[in-house]
Amino acid sequence: MNMLIYGLVTGILFGFLLQKGRVLRYDKQIGALLLKDMTIVKFMFSSIMVAMVGIYILKDMGLVKLDLKTTILGANILGSLIFGLGWGLLGYCPGTQMGALGEGRWDAVWGIGGMIAGAAIHAELYPFLKNTVMTWGNYGKITLPDVLSVSHWAVIPVFIIFGLIVFIICEKKGI
């Protein structure tokens, strides 16, 4: 029961901030894909930069464990290409469409329906996917610091510098 309340409260805070950041809109999502309005990229990178530092500090203190997904190149690359195609058509991603509906953008309903159908199709095809795409390039639960054999504190600053450069470019171009 506690976990359900945690989930609800975390979701409410997340949805509140997504709405405040104005990233729930079709125009913003498509704007990012067209590289014309980078609001979402600014929001997302800021979030990742803060979270990666905080979570790794907690991990070093032994307070949290990472929850790694398996790296399977076939499934990851093919899946993300397919995802991008659908994202461009719909203009919302799975989480933001829930928030878009919350601020009255009810075309998100079509996306939610489509996504439930898409999840059902995935479940139907799972036995096939498991024996094909999901066996191509399975590297297990790895992280970038593991692969490079360096401390995560060598990787995190590189990502942060990259993010800051992206921010500077966005601000200079006014996008």
Add this chain to the structure above:
Amino acid sequence: MKSSKDSGWNPYLAGSLTGVVAILSVWIGDKFYGVSTTFSRVAGMIEKYIAPERFATIEYFVRVAPRIDWQFMFVIGIFIGALISSITSKSFKWVAVPDRWRSRFGSSILKRALFAFVGGVIAMFGARLADG
């Protein structure tokens, strides 16, 4: 808070605060943000209800069982949080066809519905395949 033309918050600030919430979520609840598994669970709930025999044959719904968990509530929370934020800041607005779509593809609700639905099918299939 810094206001822009449409009175939203600075995206760097709102994004950073989202990062802080993510840290607290991992620390307090041991939970990382995620959304798309919930769509599999909901698909399972619907299939279990309307086609229980078919449901029973699908291996994936054993792995990802149709139940209400942390992430399901997180997804519901996103809706509620955006509703609270938009109503309290008077930025809630009923929109059937987004502006950028309208200027490119016209104001037909049916056309928008069709492309959004198909886009949703494709996007979620890809997301589940990539395990995102």
